[in-house]
Amino acid sequence: MADEGTRTAYVELQGRMIESTGKLKQVQNQMRNKEVEKKRAYLTLEELHQLPDDTNTYKSVGKLFLLEPKSVLINEHELKLKDCETTIAALQTSKDYLEKQLTEVENNLKELLQQDPSIVRQILMSTPAC
Structure with missing residues (x-):
């Protein structure tokens, strides 16, 4: 049978894996949202550039619409586009870090299970059936 230390290590690694997976999904969702925002700003800029200057x-x-010079709207959308690109780059860095962290936890779990295969039986026996 697996000793209590091995079981505790397994439970801790499993918790870290769940936490890392959740954080990774959250970062991926944020990246998708920023990509949509970036695309919207880009498309709006494309349309604004096609308009005559006196439009x-x-x-x-x-719920209100304010009359603004074309240049103000162009500047706002260019700023939004740059902000999205910066945020996406930062999120990509976080994503890369979380993916490495998740890989490390997976490797640690595999190593733990290879060292003591009896822990699998013990954990399965102690887990209530759904």
């Missing part, structure tokens, strides 16, 4: 442009503020 009336409106900015949506809640």
Whole structure:
């Protein structure tokens, strides 16, 4: 039978794996949202650049629309595009780190199970059936 230390190590590694997986999914969702925001800003910029300079442009503020010069809207969307790119780069760094952390935890779990295969039986026997 597996000793209590091995079982404790397994439970700890399993918790770290669940935590890392959750964080990774959260970062991936944030990246997807920023990609959508970036694409929206890019497409809006493309449309704004096609308009003549003297065109009336409106900015949506809640339920209101405010008349704004075309240049102001272009500057806002360019800034939003750059901000999204910066945020995506930072999130990519976090994603890479979390993926490495998850791989490390998986390797530690595999190593632990290879060292003491009896822990699998013990854990399966102590886990209540669903």
